[in-house]
Amino acid sequence: MLNSEVSARRADAISRGVGVTTQIYAERAENAEIWDIEGRRYIDFAAGIAVVNTGHRHPKVIAAVKDQLDHFTHTCHQVVPYENYVRLAERLNDAVPGNFKKKTVFVTTGAEAVENAIKVARAATNRSAVIAFTGGFHGRTFMGMTLTGKVVPYKVGFGAMMPDVFHVPFPVELHGQTVDASLEVLDKLFKADVDPNRVAAFIVEPVQGEGGFYEVPKAFMARIREIADRHGILLIADEVQTGFSRTGKLFAMEHYGIAADITTMAKGLGGGFPIAAVTGRAELMDAPGPGGLGGTYGGNPIGIAAGNAVLDVIEEEGLNDRAISLGNRLKQRLQSLASAVPQIADIRGPGFMNAVEFQVPGSKAPSAEFANRVRESALSKGLVLLTCGVYSNVIRFLAPITIQDGVFAEALDILEEALRECAKEA
DSSP states (O other): OOHHHHHHHHHHHSOTTSOOSOOOOEEEEEBTEEEETTSOEEEESSHHHHTOTTOBTOHHHHHHHHHHHTTOSOOOTTTSOOHHHHHHHHHHHHHSSOSSOEEEEEESSHHHHHHHHHHHHHHHHTOOEEEEETTOOOOSSHHHHHHOSOOTTTTTTSOSOOSSEEEEOOOBGGGTBOHHHHHHHHHHHHHHTOOGGGEEEEEEOSBOTTTTSOBOOHHHHHHHHHHHHHHTOEEEEEOTTTTTTTTSSSSGGGGTTOOOSEEEEOGGGGTTSOOEEEEEEHHHHTSSOTTSSOOTTTTOHHHHHHHHHHHHHHHHTTHHHHHHHHHHHHHHHHHHTTTTOTTEEEEEOSTTOEEEEEBOTTSOOBOHHHHHHHHHHHHHTTEEOEEESTTSOEEEEOOOTTOOHHHHHHHHHHHHHHHHHHHHHO
16 A cells, blocks of 8 residues: 555545645654655654654553543443543643632533633623733634634635634744734734723643744743733633643643643643543533533543543653653754754744744745645655644644654654755755
8 A cells, every 4th residue: 555545545535624634645754754555654744743742652651541442432421421531620720820719611622611711701700801912823723713813714605704803913933923012913903992890811821832832931921920910810821732731831830830821732732532621610611501511422431541641641650851851952952953954043942842944035024835845855855744824834842742752863863864954955
């Protein structure tokens, strides 16, 4: 079987709305490596978009799932509940930042977590408006894509978005958008478009994912928290991509010393199995009536078992420290190439949630073309990379935090070779 043969079948059978980054078809995977159906090996610097932080098929996660399979696979927690659902909720209540009593609900996807966070915020405040930020990504459901601050490809062609959602420019100094300028827009929004006393919540990614791996400046996060408290607005931290050791902390909000009222999570929680969660202040999470939250597959026993195992692995293997070490090594290698690759405009990211941004040399114009050429060159050499950013000119690095040192060193060599090659050709 060839990749090209399956690709042709895929084009004939699957909606073109489901885009793909590569045309390699996986046959098996282990930790940070994937083998395709033709037997070629790739080093995975995507991790299923920050899902397998603990690596493909981590033995402890697989063992937990196999054990759960021997007991039961589905009862629907709302019909016949199970203890490990309660145990994982207790662990997240303890782990999510905030010195207050918390409660949790489990769902299946990150977008569903965001939807439920908005439901909780509206029920708890009896307000309807929500403020999000440009460049943010919150999912592909209607509320998720309305909150998302990027039109193409997420909103284009889908008609009117959900009402009562407003966007404020995300502060990115590299692009000339300062903290003060963003706060000025927020102030004008309150004066011109929406009464702050009608706003239920701010929603923000501590580090933007699809938007380009820009961190929320600490001064901005502090001001948003202050403004929220002044007007009775809730703060929702979307930690779907930043959670579970990716930034060197279990949750990225720990870098700020500021607690969100509600936190959404998914991706890395399941170690490759579908599970998502919303954790927040207990009184907020109790605002919806019984039946207002949940879902048939929410907190599926397989995902719950995987989630408990993932938390064990993070603690036992010291993945927070490991993320910092790997990220530092990656950023140092990229910095050593800055003079040889003049397209490099910025290298950034906390822990092992890193990115490099490219611009046309001698200008501030974003270079999506160069980013894509680097991605394609690396792929041809056996390294899977992802691009992102409002201008698609950023390469983001999301390798499993459990990646072996030898495999990581090999990946850095491939990355350097691809960067030098593309810079020379340019």
